[in-house]
Amino acid sequence: MNPHGVSRRKLLGLITAGSAAAAGLLAVNWQNASGPGWPGISPVNAGGTPPRRGDKTLVVFYSKTGRNFPDLNLEVGNTAQVAGFIHDRVGGDRYEVVPSEPYPADYDETDRMAQREASERLYRPIKPGTPDTDQYGTVFLGFPVWWGEQPMAMQTFMRDHDLNGARIVPFVTHEGSQFGNSLEILERYYPQADVLDGYARQGQQVYRDPDGTRTQVNSWLEGLGF
Numbered sequence: 001m002n003p004h005g006v007s008r009r010k011l012l013g014l015i016t017a018g019s020a021a022a023a024g025l026l027a028v029n030w031q032n033a034s035g036p037g038w039p040g041i042s043p044v045n046a047g048g049t050p051p052r053r054g055d056k057t058l059v060v061f062y063s064k065t066g067r068n069f070p071d072l073n074l075e076v077g078n079t080a081q082v083a084g085f086i087h088d089r090v091g092g093d094r095y096e097v098v099p100s101e102p103y104p105a106d107y108d109e110t111d112r113m114a115q116r117e118a119s120e121r122l123y124r125p126i127k128p129g130t131p132d133t134d135q136y137g138t139v140f141l142g143f144p145v146w147w148g149e150q151p152m153a154m155q156t157f158m159r160d161h162d163l164n165g166a167r168i169v170p171f172v173t174h175e176g177s178q179f180g181n182s183l184e185i186l187e188r189y190y191p192q193a194d195v196l197d198g199y200a201r202q203g204q205q206v207y208r209d210p211d212g213t214r215t216q217v218n219s220w221l222e223g224l225g226f
């Protein structure tokens with residue numbers, strides 16, 4: 001339940017019905033878990049010189065397979081789909097952030113866990129073998145919006161990789177919050193990055209209309225000059 005006593009599932013039901021009013025309500029109720037000021041988030045390499053960067057392109061993303069809203073069982077997560085469409089067009093390297101311990105299969109359990117992780121800023125360990133991000137001048141950074149933020153597994157990647165000085169191109173999937181607070185959070189980690197206009201798509205639209213999503217992604221990328 002959110003502070004207004006309306007369950008998120010109910011709100012999601014409203015938004016699925018397509019009501020603009022419900023979209024406003026959703027935005028009000030899906031506040032970030034940790035509140036203003038983003039306690040626990042410090043700029044990466046604060047005040048330091050950004051690393052010397054190569055000119056390669058990286059598409060890095062986190063996405064959850066399995067049970068998801070609304071009663072979907074995703075073999076490929078929504079954000080992973082979008083990451084694939086981006087990579088098909090821009091090439092370069094592709095890297096999936098994977099938590100060391102998977103989130104629970106059950107949606108509600110994951111939801112509760114994610115809220116706690118975000119509100120207590122519990123950085124979720126991720127599998128080793130992450131790329132040396134200094135090689136990349138352009139980094140596409142993708143994630144589902146969870147409680148208005150990047151999931152903590154993605155924030156672990158962000159905390160541990162200095163993307164200052166890079167061109168960062170954010171992309172998200174969501175169920176009504178659009179980017180939520182994630183762009184502010186991105187700037188908080190990387191005050192010296194050049195953040196380009198991102199792409200946000202409702203997750204179930206990615207699932208239901210992959211071809212339309214690919215078309216949208218291509219025209220967004222074209223608009224950015226990719």
Ligand SMILES: Cc1cc2nc3c(=O)[nH]c(=O)nc-3n(C[C@H](O)[C@H](O)[C@H](O)COP(=O)(O)O)c2cc1C
Pocket residue numbers: 030062063064065068069074076077078079080107110111112114115143144145146147148149173174175176177178180202203204
């Ligand atoms: C734990 C959890 C928290 C979520 N929080 C939000 C949210 O705050 N705002 C929103 O619009 N959607 C939220 N969603 C919906 C997801 O962003 C959406 O289903 C997304 O497409 C999932 O992407 P994935 O398949 O790549 O994991 C949440 C989903 C989960 C599982």
